[in-house]
Amino acid sequence: MKYISTNKKADPVSFAEAALKGLAPDGGLYLPQIWPRLSDSFLDQLSQKSLQDIGFKISRLFVDGIDDDVLEGITKEALNFDVPLNSLGNQVYVLELFHGPTLAFKDFGARFMSRIFSALRKESDRDLVILAATSGDTGSAVAQGFLSVEGIKVCLLYPKGKVSYIQEQQLTTAGQNVTALEVEGTFDDCQRMVKEAFSDYSLNEKLQLSSANSINIARLIPQMFYYFYAIAQLSVNSSPIFCVPSGNFGNLTAGLMAQKMGMSATGFIAATNANDVVPEFLDYGEFNPRPSKRTISNAMDVGNPSNFARIVDLLNEDYQQIKRHIWGASFSDSQTRQVIKEVYRKQDYLMDPHTAVGYRAVQQYISSEQGYFSESKSTPKIILSTAHPAKFKDVIEPIIGKKITMPDRLKACLNKQKQSHVLEDDYDELKKWLLNHYN
Numbered sequence: 001m002k003y004i005s006t007n008k009k010a011d012p013v014s015f016a017e018a019a020l021k022g023l024a025p026d027g028g029l030y031l032p033q034i035w036p037r038l039s040d041s042f043l044d045q046l047s048q049k050s051l052q053d054i055g056f057k058i059s060r061l062f063v064d065g066i067d068d069d070v071l072e073g074i075t076k077e078a079l080n081f082d083v084p085l086n087s088l089g090n091q092v093y094v095l096e097l098f099h100g101p102t103l104a105f106k107d108f109g110a111r112f113m114s115r116i117f118s119a120l121r122k123e124s125d126r127d128l129v130i131l132a133a134t135s136g137d138t139g140s141a142v143a144q145g146f147l148s149v150e151g152i153k154v155c156l157l158y159p160k161g162k163v164s165y166i167q168e169q170q171l172t173t174a175g176q177n178v179t180a181l182e183v184e185g186t187f188d189d190c191q192r193m194v195k196e197a198f199s200d201y202s203l204n205e206k207l208q209l210s211s212a213n214s215i216n217i218a219r220l221i222p223q224m225f226y227y228f229y230a231i232a233q234l235s236v237n238s239s240p241i242f243c244v245p246s247g248n249f250g251n252l253t254a255g256l257m258a259q260k261m262g263m264s265a266t267g268f269i270a271a272t273n274a275n276d277v278v279p280e281f282l283d284y285g286e287f288n289p290r291p292s293k294r295t296i297s298n299a300m301d302v303g304n305p306s307n308f309a310r311i312v313d314l315l316n317e318d319y320q321q322i323k324r325h326i327w328g329a330s331f332s333d334s335q336t337r338q339v340i341k342e343v344y345r346k347q348d349y350l351m352d353p354h355t356a357v358g359y360r361a362v363q364q365y366i367s368s369e370q371g372y373f374s375e376s377k378s379t380p381k382i383i384l385s386t387a388h389p390a391k392f393k394d395v396i397e398p399i400i401g402k403k404i405t406m407p408d409r410l411k412a413c414l415n416k417q418k419q420s421h422v423l424e425d426d427y428d429e430l431k432k433w434l435l436n437h438y439n
């Protein structure tokens with residue numbers, strides 16, 4: 001299997017090269033050159049498959065250079081947590097993706113990638129430096145997923161003062177091979193600086209860099225698994241609408257990739273907060289990236305979503321086709337707060353702010369857009385729940401007027417000393433820092 005860049009100006013590469021490079025040399029994002037498809041018999045028997053079965057089957061189609069038994073072990077070990085599908089009635093479901101070690105869906109990607117990278121680099125005598133930009137959840141998951149992995153150093157860039165207290169504790173207290181850089185800017189500044197580092201020839205001569213963000217194709221492979229597993233858990237085999245709370249749009253892209261492989265999905269709802277570049281594109285046909293705004297669903301505070309390039313590529317650069325696959329909507333913080341309160345009061349179900357944006361989008365879809373995808377009223381709508389509410393304790397407790405019980409996994413980092421280096425939102429500063437620390 002070869003991978004090609006969305007910018008089409010770089011040579012096709014192997015899986016190992018695509019994964020270990022992260023970004024293509026022409027600045028594009030890698031996608032498979034030819035799409036593999038799951039067999040009809042596998043898809044027909046989905047309800048009998050475990051998450052790990054699905055994980056191995058899919059990864060085998062994308063990952064070269066790792067033996068079957070090793071790859072099977074990697075998928076089993078990486079996906080050793082539950083992914084329950086909860087019904088909220090009226091054909092609305094919540095797929096809880098936050099039962100991994102850092103309580104966010106980013107654990108799928110980080111745990112899978114760290115093991116894949118180790119297997120691919122078994123013979124390597126040079127350290128790999130993982131650069132990741134984070135608006136909260138990616139950084140925590142990458143810190144945990146790559147912690148103490150031999151031959152790999154992790155450098156996380158996060159926007160100062162713009163992640164939740166618990167996220168900050170998670171990503172600044174790991175220690176060992178993980179360092180956090182607190183950037184005086186937005187998530188988009190962090191992402192821009194990271195991308196600049198990948199295209200800086202002189203830096204790449206001195207350091208071997210890779211990415212753990214969703215720009216890396218290796219991040220999106222495990223994110224396909226749970227789409228299939230959601231369908232496997234439905235009592236009737238059907239073709240759901242997936243609602244994806246979105247920031248950098250890697251999660252929704254993974255859904256489109258799953259669809260390419262044969263997954264039956266009626267459509268996708270792109271739910272955003274005030275950072276509404278993609279819903280605006282769906283309405284008006286123009287993509288206008290702009291600096292991100294700060295919201296209470298901070299992991300989605302992205303003003304220039306990287307995976308837009310993959311979405312456009314996957315849907316043949318055809319605006320009408322994109323609109324046929326994706327319906328989008330954006331919501332304010334006050335609407336998000338209202339949803340958290342209402343769903344908690346009426347259904348005794350507590351959502352984090354990101355999932356609440358998704359729930360609000362489904363409400364709006366049902367009340368005013370039902371039938372947009374030519375679906376029937378009984379079509380399931382599955383909201384991808386991206387994070388545990390306790391990660392946003394400070395936002396949620398005042399909304400529901402109650403204390404949230406803190407899971408033990410989160411408690412562990414709360415009393416540790418934050419360790420970070422403050423950096424200007426300036427690429428040259430980052431380059432200097434990287435060379436001083438890793439060269």
Ligand SMILES: N[C@@H](CCOP(=O)(O)O)C(=O)O
Nearest residue numbers: 134135136137138213214299
């Ligand atoms: N939502 C992210 C921002 C980075 O996005 P990614 O999916 O490209 O890693 C976060 O929580 O850090």
